[in-house]
Amino acid sequence: MHYLITGGTGLIGRSLCQTLLTAGHDITVLSRDKTKVYKQCGRNVKAIQSLDEISDDQKIDIVINLAGEPIADKKWSKQQKNILEQSRIGLTAALVNWIKMRQAKPHALISGSAVGWYGDQKQQPLTELSDYQHDYAHELCEKWEKAALEAADEVRVCIIRTGLVLSTEGGVLQRMLLPFKLGGGCTLGKGDQYMPWIHISDIVNLIIYLSQTPSAKGVFNGTAPHPVTNATFTTTLAKHLHRPAIFKAPEWLLKCVLGEMSQLLLGGQRAYPEKATAIGYQFQYTDLDDAFNNLLNKS
Template identity: 50%
Template sequence: MRILITGGTGLIGRHLIERLHLTHEITVLTRDKSRAAERLPENVSLISSLTEIADFSTLDAIVNLAGEPIADNRWNAMQKRRICDSRWEITRELVSRIKTASQPPHTFLSGSAIGYYGRQGDTPVTEKNHQAHREFTHELCQKWENIALEASDVSRVCLLRTGIVLAKDEGALDKMTLPFKLGLGGKMGDGKQYMSWSHIEDMVKGIIFLLNEKDCEGPFNMTAPHPVTNKTFTSTLADVLHRPSFFTVPSFALKAAMGEAAEMLLTGQKVLPEKLQQAGFTFAHPDLEGALNAIFNA
């Protein structure tokens, strides 16, 4: 397949390209071609503007992973605007080009996140069984998804509702691991909030599965089938790293450091990948302990 990928230098994008570049023709949209060239395989084509693709009829599929990191900075009005625009604008541009192509790409996989659901407590959440809590992450993802779905009259659209993606020395897990390595690890707040996660291998396998399964469309929870509470996550991480887990990061400390963004860490969702499993996808790392051992002790 001829596949266009946005966000190709990010955690998920890089691992996805490693799996695809030998058997598919990959083009990556990037703001920094020199940096992308250092991080991606040599046979990947790099563009800095979608106008460099004259007609989207030359593409078979698009994987849209672009977006400003959501938890790297405090959420003021300007940062929220940046987070939204980095997702909405590129998705609008992609949809516009898809719809005006003489022969549109057959598949459009567009990013989203389990933040779509908002805080859910300990209620199990599936694509079909939920009542979203209206807050910033929900409004961000809802509009992001609605923009992508505008292409569904000409292309098959799948929405990738992503949770915490676990990979060694990268992403959220890298940030979580440092305190444990220093002997200062522990739960956040009361530790009762659920964390819905996926191993990077399953995240990539899931995207490739959706690229190839022509009957799959709509939203998909891209998370492992066994979400855990923050207390269980941190104690399991400590056991795998052979480090203590005695400390607690108080809620007030997180709120002081991160502001409104701390709510993502102190609330959560118990998300289940119902549609993905019903479609026949099998997880290589369905349980947290096995996933963490695969990352740190393989």
């Protein structure tokens, strides 16, 4: 099959490209930087800078939309919020318009979102049918999802609300490794907020599974079956690194340093992948210990 991917140079996108190439699929990556695409994804992909570079008679089977400015890299100023929204909502809207204009339409659009859609839900178990608590993360994800669902009259659409992707190649785990190895690992706030994690291999394989399962449509939680609290995540990572994690970062300090963005660290979602399990996806990593064993031993 021929996959068109946005966000191909991101953490998930890089691994997705490698997995699809190994399986013998054709890949086109939409990016502003062709050099970066070839460096991150390899020379066997086709890099384009505009959707206009795809002719209408060129077959595209699946569109996977993962593009988006990293949400936790900078404080949420008004300018940064605009960048976050344009990189997600604006690009998704352009992609949907492109799909609508094509005569030869793809079979499906698999579009990214995040568990932040649910807002801070404390200890409440969450499935794809759960309601939300309003905050900026929900507002951003809601607009992003609505933009993708505009294509639902034209093609099959799946939305993936991704949790914290665990990989030593980037993302939250990579950022935590150095301070934890130096003995500076700490619990965030009270530590009772849930962290809905997922192994990089599982989020990649789930995306591919949804792309190749004609009955799959609507919202899916891209999270492992067993979310854990921040306190449990902290002690488990410290155990695997053979280091102590005795410190606590107080809420007031995180709010002072990060402002509104502290919601990402102090809030949580106890999310479960009910729909993914129901349609037959089998997670390779369901337990946090197993995920860390794989990632940290491999690294």
